[in-house]
Amino acid sequence: MKTRIQELRKQHKLSQEELALAVGVTRQTITSLECEKYTASLILAYKIAKYFGLSIEEVFDFSEVEEF
Structure with a gap:
């Protein structure tokens, strides 16, 4: 599953540790x-x-998740 975590973290000038x-x-x-x-x-x-003030769908890409 793809995420925007690294992009968002860098935009907010956060380290992985922070x-x-x-x-x-x-x-x-x-x-x-x-x-x-x-x-x-x-x-x-x-x-x-929530930390970034976004919805889960705005951070995580579910397009490749298989449906039932």
């Missing part, structure tokens, strides 16, 4: 999300989106 602390995860989790090696839980996706 964003991680703000949403309650490790820097490694932010790195993994940015490299698309990890998919955020719904709760984490909500925290990240």
Whole structure:
């Protein structure tokens, strides 16, 4: 799943560590999300989106997610 996390983080001049602390995860989790090696839980996706004042859909691209 593609995300805009890195783009948003850089726009806000945040380090991975600063964003991680703000949403309650490790820097490694932010790195993994940015490299698309990890998919955020719904709760984490909500925290990240809320932190940037956006909806989840504005941060995470669900176009490649398979439908039922």
